[in-house]
Amino acid sequence: MTSAPSPEALDALAGLLGPKGFTTDSDAMAPWLTDWRGKYHGAAAAMLSPATTDEVASVVRLCAENDVALVPQGGNSGMVGGATPDASGNTVLLSTRRMNAIRAIDRNAQTVVAEAGVILEHLHEAVLQEGLRFPLTLGGKGSATIGGLVSTNAGGTQVLRHGTMRALVAGVEAVLPDGSIFDGLAPLKKDNRGYDLRHLLCGAEGTLGIVTAACLRLVPAAAARRTAWIGLESPAIALQLLRRLDAAIGRDLEGFEIIPQSCLDAVLRHIPQTRAPLAKACRWHALVELAGESGDALDAALQAELAAALEAGLIGDVVIAKNDRESEDFWRLRDSISEAERAEGPALQHDISVPVDLMPAFIAENPLRLAAAFPGARALSFGHLGDGNVHHHVQPPADADGRAWLAAHGEAVSRLVYSHVIELGGSISAEHGIGQMKRDILAELDSPARIAALRGIKAGLDPAGLFNPGKLIG
Amino acid sequence: MTSAPSPEALDALAGLLGPKGFTTDSDAMAPWLTDWRGKYHGAAAAMLSPATTDEVASVVRLCAENDVALVPQGGNSGMVGGATPDASGNTVLLSTRRMNAIRAIDRNAQTVVAEAGVILEHLHEAVLQEGLRFPLTLGGKGSATIGGLVSTNAGGTQVLRHGTMRALVAGVEAVLPDGSIFDGLAPLKKDNRGYDLRHLLCGAEGTLGIVTAACLRLVPAAAARRTAWIGLESPAIALQLLRRLDAAIGRDLEGFEIIPQSCLDAVLRHIPQTRAPLAKACRWHALVELAGESGDALDAALQAELAAALEAGLIGDVVIAKNDRESEDFWRLRDSISEAERAEGPALQHDISVPVDLMPAFIAENPLRLAAAFPGARALSFGHLGDGNVHHHVQPPADADGRAWLAAHGEAVSRLVYSHVIELGGSISAEHGIGQMKRDILAELDSPARIAALRGIKAGLDPAGLFNPGKLIG
Structure with a gap:
């Protein structure tokens, strides 16, 4: 779908960003072209590292004019390959890591404005010095960035009380596919000016806009x-x-x-x-x-x-x-x-949610369905019961060659699990997102009404399909 | 923009809905063609009152096939003419009032599923019998319906603690402009399957979908x-x-x-x-x-x-x-x-919000700006300080003919107030929405980036422009 950027377009990007913000060096790019689990490998015509929102906007305008597709990336610690370019090498990687300023902490309003590249753990430390806490944390806190957390609507272990990222984002700044800057940082508690772009960008995985900064809600540091x-x-x-x-x-x-x-x-x-x-x-x-x-x-x-x-x-x-x-x-x-389950041998992992009240029935019934269809397969669930979200693992039969069994049956097993989830009104991605990993299964199993609506939104906001192509719905 | 429905299309709608669900009688339609404040007057080729979600979907499909524009209406108690058709008589009014079942109350999960036409006060009473409370209320509770409250992201006097409608909608069911039914009623606490249609439909004023039911969060009845x-x-x-x-x-x-x-x-x-x-x-x-x-x-x-x-x-x-x-x-x-202010004489009313911390400065400074530009004009603000939302009234100079002064200066006064609000990152509609009243001023004063994005979303989901034309952004 995408075509390679012209040498002129790359020159213009290099001129715009300077040596700190532009590279085509394959060694420099390599760490960012494979996802952290080593599952997805991509290529890029260049890696761009703009330092400001204005630079991001200039980059996007230049790319739009030259029909260059962009893959935004934060900490590169996503779970579904959402920040890894495809193998064509036709896209450019846009890293937000140089945009790492904490612009303001407001103790009275209990908010912080952080740029997209701020690492979650750094944010935790900065607001703690003001006696405040940002009540979202997860395993990847040492690498995950604010922009990525917003764009994936990240969850974690404190969602029960404080909600996912969506509930903590009071305002957002983003560059839209036409290169315009949407300044929605002001933390308005009431705003009925039509369609809510903040909620739309949250969880859009960089397919509708590049989040450049967010205003986040804080709580008093817990004593x-x-x-x-x-x-x-x-x-x-x-x-x-x-x-x-x-x-x-x-x-x-x-x-x-x-x-x-x-x-x-x-x-x-x-x-x-x-x-x-x-x-x-x-x-x-x-x-x-x-x-x-x-x-x-x-x-x-x-x-x-x-x-x-x-x-x-x-x-x-x-x-x-x-x-x-x-x-x-x-x-x-x-x-x-x-980690322990990995040591037990290969298994299929599903990140799923159903309404909280239906979760016990799902956990009880799904292993029976699996065992009936795939004799000897074992299912186990653990995790965030209070959020209606468990991590659901399926292990091959004890006497089977695990990898061979998964290669033969994995897709059908996942389909059985997801169909059960959908039957209960649930989601085939509770917290990890869709990215490239679940794009096709989403299009296949989700309701046609919803898929058509997602496609309509994507076409309406990014008609040229230049923002994170091949991810989510693109 | 819209053209009159053909007699064949109206016949088909009449056949689909039967006499209880279809009328072209002008007396029967009259109460629903003027907004409750008597400010907007419209006309309609017919009034449709489907009884089920499936009927709504059939109506929308039939209208889409025949290029008939629809104006959805709940309790007809909105403040910005959002549910009043234009004067052309080319649109059909779609009333949700016959869809008034409370489908289920779940005491354990503390949720209720209510159809679009359920009146807020009836909902309050129904859940109270289960020891629960729906923590949103407002002056129009005797007429406002759930569908309208969702579509306008209604606020009220308990927002400080419980949020606006958006925070209380756990799931939503809607008919989309292509006639498909989006079933998003399941109350999922975590769902990262891409763009959030629930949040997009909330506050969309019927321009992207017709909300047919909602799953709402409840709290224990306060003792x-x-x-x-x-x-x-x-x-x-x-x-x-x-x-x-x-x-x-x-x-x-x-x-x-x-x-x-x-x-x-x-x-x-x-x-x-x-x-x-x-x-x-x-x-x-x-x-x-x-x-x-x-x-x-x-x-x-x-x-x-x-x-x-x-x-x-x-x-x-x-x-x-x-x-x-x-x-x-x-x-x-x-x-x-x-009511008291009305008795004092004519005045301009603005429903605005700014970040909470900036509200005292706005309240102090705006009257000075107004007095400088319009000598003798008096501004007063009252209301929801905790939400950063006040109702802001501007009274003509005491010695002026109030109506004449407002006719001469009203638009310029509003422009001054809204420009001040926008300067502070605020919203020109905190809780009432845009409807037809603020459509032009929104397009003029809001940021071009945001307006273009709103138009893109509208075009992507309702390319024919048949859902509530002339409202919000359409």
């Missing part, structure tokens, strides 16, 4: 945190516990993760220096995290609620972390599941 | 409410008070309105059976409302915070309503301002 590890019988019971906690202390409830015993076993087997929090194995575990102003108040509330849940027979054993170290140990168990 | 009337010196001090209350009891803070003494005077002059809450006049007043589970806890928190504010010299006199009756009396003063 105290409490973490509990709870044994229980099933996701259905975990959901009951979640409802009780939510009703009683929902304002302080930041995390509620579920973990099956088999995942915990895998972690204990493969990850050094880990140990089971509870004395006895049980079918499922819940990892619960509270954050608030008073540690004493959190202790009192947590203990009262857990005592009541014990008395009601909802839960088995419970351990509350005695200090930050123990709390980190609990979270390390949770965060090591993916 | 206790507390209302305080507070005298203070300025909006800047009111904002300081708001920040203190927000930090200490923000979770229970549902309303924070500001009222200048002149507005209170007008209410006391023109509205029967009203009396000033405070013994002495003061420059400004704040009306504060809390809602929570425990009345004692609210009392304790409110009294502690107000005592501290008194001690800090922030506020003057304070009265806390002793009972629901007094609380209603306080709110009646606030809600009667528009």
Whole structure:
């Protein structure tokens, strides 16, 4: 679809950006042409690193005039190949990493304006110095950038209380496909001037605009945190516990993760220096995290609620972390599941969501459907029950050659899982996005009404198809 | 732009909908062809009242095939003529009022699925019977419908705590301009399948889709409410008070309105059976409302915070309503301002927002700018300080013929006000929308980048321009 940029167009881009902002050197470009999981490999005619929003706008105008397609990239830590160019080498990579200023922190309004290339961890540190917290975090915080987090509507482990990126973006600045700058940074609580471009750009994966800066909501830095590890019988019971906690202390409830015993076993087997929090194995575990102003108040509330849940027979054993170290140990168990599962052998991974109330039924029923269609295949789910979002892994039969089995059956397995999700009104991408990985399956399985609408929006805003071609819907 | 429907097309619509769903009787149509403020008058080739989503889809397909333009209408209580057809008589009015079923209330998930034609007050009553509350209310609750509230992203007096309609819509069902049904009702907390149609339809004023149902978030019915009337010196001090209350009891803070003494005077002059809450006049007043589970806890928190504010010299006199009756009396003063101001004589009204922190400066400076450009003109602002949204009225000079002065200067006055708002990054429509009233001024004053993007979206989703022509951006 795209054609190679003319030498004149590349010269003009080089002249515009200077040596710091333009390179065609293959060694310099190499790290950014493969996604961090090593799954997608691309090529680019040049890598552009503009330093300002105005430079981005000039680049886009120049590209539009010369029919040059652009692939925007932040920290290159996405999960679906959304920031990796295709193999044609016809596109140019636009890195936002030089745009890394924190423009302003407003303590009264509790907002920060950060440029697209600011790394999440740096943002955390900068606002903490003002006694504030940006309440979104995830494994890739050391590389993920604000622009990428907005463009993928990132989630993480605090979504239960604070929402995904969408809920935290008070304003956005972006360069649109015609090279104009949309300045929507002002944090307006009410604005009914028609179609909401902020929400449209959030999660658009750079296919409708290049996010250059965002105004983000902050909360006061939490004075105290409490973490509990709870044994229980099933996701259905975990959901009951979640409802009780939510009703009683929902304002302080930041995390509620579920973990099956088999995942915990895998972690204990493969990850050094880990140990089971509870004395006895049980079918499922819940990892619960509270954050608030008073540690004493959190202790009192947590203990009262857990005592009541014990008395009601909802839960088995419970351990509350005695200090930050123990709390980190609990979270390390949770965060090591993916690594431990990889050590167990190859598996298919699905990032899916359904309405929260339907999640226990999905977790119970999907393995049965899979086993019926693919005898011996094993499914396991873990993660963000409170968000209706689990990471769902399918392992080949124990006696099969794993890789061969996945090559033969993987696509049909994913189709079965996604069809089940769609049957429940769910999403085949809860938090990782579509990128290039799920583009075709989205077009195939999502409702024709929705796909046609997505295509209409794309055609209306980027008629030449120059923004992140081949991703999402393009 | 639109042409009259052919007799064949009207016959087909009549056949599709039957006598209950189709009329061309001018008496039957008359009430729905003028907006409730009597400002806009239109004509229609027919009024359609489909009873189901499938009927809406069939109507839209038939209209698309026959190039018939549609004007969707809910309760006909909008403020900007968004649901009133133009005078050509070439469009058909599509009323959602027969689609008035509450499909389901889910107590566990705290959601309700309501069809577009459900009246807000009926929804309030229905969910209250389940111990739940839909936390959005406004003056037109006896007529406003769910479909209209979603399509205009309605606000009201509880936005401070619960957000506008956008924040309360967990899912949406709509018929798109190609006649397809977008079923996005499932309340997914995480969904990263690309462009968010829910947020796009919310506030689109029926120009991109006809909302046929919505899944709405509910909260537990509040056990206790507390209302305080507070005298203070300025909006800047009111904002300081708001920040203190927000930090200490923000979770229970549902309303924070500001009222200048002149507005209170007008209410006391023109509205029967009203009396000033405070013994002495003061420059400004704040009306504060809390809602929570425990009345004692609210009392304790409110009294502690107000005592501290008194001690800090922030506020003057304070009265806390002793009972629901007094609380209603306080709110009646606030809600009667528009009526009282009308009785004072003609005035220009602006529904505007700026970032919350900039609002005190706007309120202080705008009257000076106006007086400099239009000697004798008086500006006053009141309303939702916590949302950065005030209703801003401009009164003609006391010695002028009000109507003549407004006819001569009104447009220039509005332009001055809106330009000031835009200078501060604000919005020329905070909660009422654009409709036909502000369509031209939006296109003129909003940034070209944003206007071009809005036009692109409209063209991409409704290329034939058949959905609510002449409104918003069409």
